[in-house]
Amino acid sequence: MMRMWRDWAAMATVAITVSLPAQAQVFNPVTKTLGNGLQVVVVENHRAPIVSHMVWYRVGAADESAGKSGIAHFLEHLMFKGTPSVPPGEFSKIVARNGGRDNAFTSSDYTAYFQNIAADRLDLVMKMEADRMRNLTLAEADVVSELEVVKEERRSRTDNDPAALLQERLEALLFVNHPYRRPIIGWPDELNGLSRTDALDYYQRWYAPNNAILIVAGDVDPAKVMAMAETHYGRLKPEKLPPRLRATEPPPVGARRITLTDARVKQPSWTRLYLAPSQHSAADKTQVQALEVLGEILSGGATSRLYKALVVDQGVAASAQSWYDAGALDHSTFGFHASPRPGVTLDRLEGALKAEIARLLKDGVTEEEVRRAKTRLKAEVVYARDSLHTAARVLGEALTTGQSVADVEDWPNRIAQVTTAQVNAAARAVLVDDASATGLLLPTANQDSHR
Amino acid sequence: MIRRILFALVLVLPGPALAVTVEKVTSPGGIEAWLVQDHANPIIALEATFAGGASVEATPGLAHMMAGLLDEGAGPYESQAFQGRLEDLSIGLSFRAGKDELAGSLKTLTENRDAAFDMFRLAITQPRFDTEPVERIRGQILSGLTRELQNPNAVASRAWYKAAFGDHPYGRPGNGTPDSIRAIKTAALKAHAKTWLSRQGLIIGVVGDITPEQLAPLLDRTFGALPASHPALTVAETTMAGGRIIVEPRDIPQSVAVFGAPGIKRDDPDWFAAYVMNYILGGGGFSSRLTEEVREKRGLAYSVYSYLLPMDHAGILMGGVATQNARVKQSLDIIRQELARMAEHGPDESELADAKTYLTGSFPLSLDSTAAIAGLLVAMQADKLGIDYLDRRNALIEAVDMDQVKAAAKRLLDPDSLLIVVVGKPEGVSGNP
Numbered sequence: 001m002m003r004m005w006r007d008w009a010a011m012a013t014v015a016i017t018v019s020l021p022a023q024a025q026v027f028n029p030v031t032k033t034l035g036n037g038l039q040v041v042v043v044e045n046h047r048a049p050i051v052s053h054m055v056w057y058r059v060g061a062a063d064e065s066a067g068k069s070g071i072a073h074f075l076e077h078l079m080f081k082g083t084p085s086v087p088p089g090e091f092s093k094i095v096a097r098n099g100g101r102d103n104a105f106t107s108s109d110y111t112a113y114f115q116n117i118a119a120d121r122l123d124l125v126m127k128m129e130a131d132r133m134r135n136l137t138l139a140e141a142d143v144v145s146e147l148e149v150v151k152e153e154r155r156s157r158t159d160n161d162p163a164a165l166l167q168e169r170l171e172a173l174l175f176v177n178h179p180y181r182r183p184i185i186g187w188p189d190e191l192n193g194l195s196r197t198d199a200l201d202y203y204q205r206w207y208a209p210n211n212a213i214l215i216v217a218g219d220v221d222p223a224k225v226m227a228m229a230e231t232h233y234g235r236l237k238p239e240k241l242p243p244r245l246r247a248t249e250p251p252p253v254g255a256r257r258i259t260l261t262d263a264r265v266k267q268p269s270w271t272r273l274y275l276a277p278s279q280h281s282a283a284d285k286t287q288v289q290a291l292e293v294l295g296e297i298l299s300g301g302a303t304s305r306l307y308k309a310l311v312v313d314q315g316v317a318a319s320a321q322s323w324y325d326a327g328a329l330d331h332s333t334f335g336f337h338a339s340p341r342p343g344v345t346l347d348r349l350e351g352a353l354k355a356e357i358a359r360l361l362k363d364g365v366t367e368e369e370v371r372r373a374k375t376r377l378k379a380e381v382v383y384a385r386d387s388l389h390t391a392a393r394v395l396g397e398a399l400t401t402g403q404s405v406a407d408v409e410d411w412p413n414r415i416a417q418v419t420t421a422q423v424n425a426a427a428r429a430v431l432v433d434d435a436s437a438t439g440l441l442l443p444t445a446n447q448d449s450h451r
Numbered sequence: 452m453i454r455r456i457l458f459a460l461v462l463v464l465p466g467p468a469l470a471v472t473v474e475k476v477t478s479p480g481g482i483e484a485w486l487v488q489d490h491a492n493p494i495i496a497l498e499a500t501f502a503g504g505a506s507v508e509a510t511p512g513l514a515h516m517m518a519g520l521l522d523e524g525a526g527p528y529e530s531q532a533f534q535g536r537l538e539d540l541s542i543g544l545s546f547r548a549g550k551d552e553l554a555g556s557l558k559t560l561t562e563n564r565d566a567a568f569d570m571f572r573l574a575i576t577q578p579r580f581d582t583e584p585v586e587r588i589r590g591q592i593l594s595g596l597t598r599e600l601q602n603p604n605a606v607a608s609r610a611w612y613k614a615a616f617g618d619h620p621y622g623r624p625g626n627g628t629p630d631s632i633r634a635i636k637t638a639a640l641k642a643h644a645k646t647w648l649s650r651q652g653l654i655i656g657v658v659g660d661i662t663p664e665q666l667a668p669l670l671d672r673t674f675g676a677l678p679a680s681h682p683a684l685t686v687a688e689t690t691m692a693g694g695r696i697i698v699e700p701r702d703i704p705q706s707v708a709v710f711g712a713p714g715i716k717r718d719d720p721d722w723f724a725a726y727v728m729n730y731i732l733g734g735g736g737f738s739s740r741l742t743e744e745v746r747e748k749r750g751l752a753y754s755v756y757s758y759l760l761p762m763d764h765a766g767i768l769m770g771g772v773a774t775q776n777a778r779v780k781q782s783l784d785i786i787r788q789e790l791a792r793m794a795e796h797g798p799d800e801s802e803l804a805d806a807k808t809y810l811t812g813s814f815p816l817s818l819d820s821t822a823a824i825a826g827l828l829v830a831m832q833a834d835k836l837g838i839d840y841l842d843r844r845n846a847l848i849e850a851v852d853m854d855q856v857k858a859a860a861k862r863l864l865d866p867d868s869l870l871i872v873v874v875g876k877p878e879g880v881s882g883n884p
Contacts, residue, residue, distance in 0.1 A: 048818040092737035097805045099812015148750025155705035156773050267598040302534035318594035341590040379541030387820040
């Protein structure tokens, strides 16, 4: 089958989020918390003599101060700009000279840094990562130049792409008060005004061992990793951390809607987001795994409900999918997206999607659909174990969004226990018009048909 | 420097043992596959390529459309039944058309091994091309083509290949044009599959929880019914046409530029020298000269890069940058200067040494998943690198010396030979014929 590239979705976050839910009884990690509060997680994988070394901070774009949107992500860039021991720009070059690759990413809830490298270079990258946890120094010229880089990143990801612009506004519409309404890369005017002082304030407030998680996955001996972590990270001073002040989201009172009409649009699309519970925020935890099963039933492949109804049977959509990711500290979202097949109006497509959602709420899913979805999710656990990077990503995302290692390891059991009644109850509780925001992407009428 | 004291470099070489053994498995019927056994997880990945691809198609987009339909119904299974079976058995199966080959990927749990190989067999030997999936995939490709028009990167790439290769098959878009896709008939899809899915030029890589004894009979069962040969390949050798700038006007805040020059094929004796040189120029992320000059020193772009693209009948060196319209000219000037500087002086000794330690030391990172290793096994066979390549590869990089790198730079990097396509509203840059 041909899958449509969902480029609009990646634009919503600067982070590369792992689409897998927290998979479990898979990674069998060894964990320990150092005296200064740093949590250490080690996963063994001996296929190749390599290691993935990651540090995750429990802070992200939703923790930014008012007026400073983009600072979490901007600081992520500036973390490569040097310490007294490692000159600006040298961090990545040292990693590369040792045969490694490094990068970093920022989400609303976390910021993470990683190096993938030969296992015998773990000591080196640990030393450097521990160094920049406390010793960042920023030259004004480097800050000014890097801000230009981030502005270009915003142009690439968002301003050059009407679908990404719509997604940014749609999230701002869904969240009335919660800081998840802010784009991770920052609103243009606020981003343009970020300074060295803003970055250092944020760094000093949040970057400390007691606000971090170290994850090492690969060809390693856990006991040796723990000793190495003690040597490099154990001596770092903890900080008194401020509370994470997250404005609360008032109960939703009405469906919202935005239409973005842009001359650059050639392929219209329809997107809807519903407020949904996350693994951490859910009052009723069974609802979360029920929503994961629902997501698989709706969008798990070519015979899933949305694809079959809208793309195959009715032929109104070129693509149709839904998604749900339980990994958020506060609210999550349950999303739908579709684009019309040539010759079909967006109105007609929207009608068909709404009818599909209405049918789901009225008739519910079947026992057979639940059984098939659970089988597939169970297999995903085995596939997830294949790559050591997947293990590190899944654990890091879980631990920075309020879950425990035990929660991750128990995930298959919770999926196995999901019932059809729970899936139907969760669908009816979450897919409520009042808790939704809908975005339409449309071309300007009468435009030059070539461009 | 303090850095040298703190982080004194230990050479990665000769590199850690890869802990990967490649075996050649030949079936009773004479079908060959390369295998890496890994029994740690109950997973098997298979990658296979066939001769053909977009360069032999009669209509632009035909191979792409055919590949998208191979898993949309085969043998006794109509499309939904076929996909339903894949989903119920958690089998990953997909096909794609490259410029010079058709490729199939299979991923399965060990417990469903035989069923998975059988689905692969059905897809390549008895694809159905029923009307419903043909029209559905046609619609998906058409909306993908429409979406490309709002993606400046895709617009730039399409225009670049057309200008570089003209009427040669490499100049045609692999996913076709709206007119060509609308015109494709089911009979043509069937004929393309029947003609090009053959055992001649078939390359197979398998990785995971399977033994040679288990694999050998499966190879016959899966691939044995394919025709023994395909028609003669008549794609001509070609070189790209450069020395031009083309501006595709678009009302966007950031211009996207792609540039390219004649490059080098994989079997060229200068390959490794060129590969090392390109790492230093623009392939090495934050260690590359282009990133240093364009991004780090001047904040002109988030991304700037170059890479070598070897195809069967031409080699190219490609690159790209995206920057606000007002700074396109400056960015392109710097890129040209860097090409000229490398062509004239080559890298310095420390850059060459750093490139080698990265390119050798990072090689095991590419062995992260079963599917990645299966892909590597296919590439090794396609490029005729030998079954012991994984063991020899780092020594080949290590053997590259400064004179060879300088010669490769001189041979490949000529700012005047660049073909540049800019999509946007670049200031101070205009196209020339």
